[in-house]
Amino acid sequence: MARTEEMEISDLLTRHESAILEDWVRIQAREGRRSHSLSDDDLQEESRTFLSLLRTALQNGQAQDIQGRDWAEVRRFLEDLSRNRAALGLTPSQTVTFVFSLKEALFPQLQRHLAKDPSQLAAATWSVSTLLDRLGLYITEVYQKGREELISRQQQEMLELSTPVVELWDGVLALPLIGTLDSARTQVVMENLLQRIVDTGAAIAIIDITGVPTVDTLVAQHLLKTVAAARLMGADCIVSGIRPQIAQTIVHLGVDLQDVITKATLADAFAVALRRLNLSVQKLGAPPRSSAAASPAEQG
Amino acid sequence: MERIPILKMGDSLLVSIQVDMHDRLAMTLQDDLTAKIVATHAKGVLIDISSLEVVDSFIGRMLANIAAMARVLDARTVVVGMRPAVAITLVELGLSLPGVRTALNVEQGMKLIVPHEEGADARREA
Numbered sequence: 001m002a003r004t005e006e007m008e009i010s011d012l013l014t015r016h017e018s019a020i021l022e023d024w025v026r027i028q029a030r031e032g033r034r035s036h037s038l039s040d041d042d043l044q045e046e047s048r049t050f051l052s053l054l055r056t057a058l059q060n061g062q063a064q065d066i067q068g069r070d071w072a073e074v075r076r077f078l079e080d081l082s083r084n085r086a087a088l089g090l091t092p093s094q095t096v097t098f099v100f101s102l103k104e105a106l107f108p109q110l111q112r113h114l115a116k117d118p119s120q121l122a123a124a125t126w127s128v129s130t131l132l133d134r135l136g137l138y139i140t141e142v143y144q145k146g147r148e149e150l151i152s153r154q155q156q157e158m159l160e161l162s163t164p165v166v167e168l169w170d171g172v173l174a175l176p177l178i179g180t181l182d183s184a185r186t187q188v189v190m191e192n193l194l195q196r197i198v199d200t201g202a203a204i205a206i207i208d209i210t211g212v213p214t215v216d217t218l219v220a221q222h223l224l225k226t227v228a229a230a231r232l233m234g235a236d237c238i239v240s241g242i243r244p245q246i247a248q249t250i251v252h253l254g255v256d257l258q259d260v261i262t263k264a265t266l267a268d269a270f271a272v273a274l275r276r277l278n279l280s281v282q283k284l285g286a287p288p289r290s291s292a293a294a295s296p297a298e299q300g
Numbered sequence: 301m302e303r304i305p306i307l308k309m310g311d312s313l314l315v316s317i318q319v320d321m322h323d324r325l326a327m328t329l330q331d332d333l334t335a336k337i338v339a340t341h342a343k344g345v346l347i348d349i350s351s352l353e354v355v356d357s358f359i360g361r362m363l364a365n366i367a368a369m370a371r372v373l374d375a376r377t378v379v380v381g382m383r384p385a386v387a388i389t390l391v392e393l394g395l396s397l398p399g400v401r402t403a404l405n406v407e408q409g410m411k412l413i414v415p416h417e418e419g420a421d422a423r424r425e426a
Binding site (some may be wrong): 191201 | 379380382383384386387388390391392396397398402403404405408409
């Protein structure tokens with residue numbers, strides 16, 4: 001029975017294609033006036049393509065099984081459609097309306113076609129309705145999947161963006177940490193830092209935790225691990241940017257930071273780093289500390 | 301039998317591990333090195349592990365042991381050239397080699413053990 005319904009619908013689509021298409025585009029355009037701005041030509045083209053794909057699929061396949069091979073073309077078309085409309089900023093319901101509005105165009109034709117046989121009309125209507133519902137749901141699924149991919153990609157990018165290693169001076173690296181330190185991030189931070197130590201031959205790395213909102217025992221442990229790993233590579237670590245509350249938390253938690261040099265600010269840490277490298281920062285034109293005076297030209 | 305060569309440079313001994321470390325080799329190295337420190341009165345031991353790609357807990361422990369033994373024999377040990385992946389592995393294994401000095405490469409490692417490089421030690425201790 002289902003087989004003949006599909007043939008029936010497919011026949012109907014073939015015979016009244018232009019009428020259905022015209023109705024459908026008109027309905028979509030009416031809906032579209034309110035919600036979005038797709039050009040009429042595009043709409044016409046998309047609708048025509050979808051109708052012909054639908055007809056082909058109905059001729060060959062089962063309406064119940066839209067995951068089957070016969071529906072691959074239709075599915076691909078809907079995936080593209082979903083992606084394009086999402087890119088245009090349309091909501092999923094606006095996109096799904098594309099398929100659902102076909103019902104409005106199709107049912108009057110069905111009615112006219114099968115007026116003399118009410119039971120078949122009911123069956124065909126039901127069949128078309130479930131088919132289009134399935135296709136509509138498929139669009140939503142694709143939309144959802146696209147969103148999820150986007151989110152996971154952004155998460156990945158955020159992970160990479162949020163762990164820069166900057167070279168403050170020849171031999172001094174800084175690692176400004178922003179956001180919570182979990183195990184996954186610690187891994188990325190550690191790898192980045194160690195690789196940069198190898199690349200630059202830096203002897204000192206400053207880990208700045210100004211942007212880390214809370215430090216609990218786990219975060220502290222991750223910090224200590226990073227420090228230990230850097231030490232194994234021959235670089236000393238200074239932890240800076242410890243806010244007053246965080247200092248209190250660390251002590252209350254009993255976290256042992258004895259083996260790590262800690263400073264309140266990045267500036268303090270940088271000063272320590274420069275001193276380690278036997279460097280100093282001086283005001284231009286200030287009387288030099290050593291007896292070797294700066295040249296008069298510089299003073300002017 | 302395979303052995304890791306130990307080179308003498310001035311007052312220090314240079315060990316460059318170029319092959320895959322297995323447990324027997326590590327034990328042999330430990331024996332040879334302690335014997336050599338005593339024989340040459342070396343004041344420093346530099347172990348280059350830049351070719352070492354895999355380090356397990358045993359090798360990590362052995363490095364720590366060598367450093368401790370050398371210290372007993374009054375020689376300081378510097379481990380140089382550790383790869384990032386190896387460093388991460390050791391830390392994850394809970395072996396952060398306390399008491400072992402480290403440097404990025406042989407050049408910087410030599411600065412840590414050669415006595416006439418003054419200031420380097422002082423800075424290190426500070």
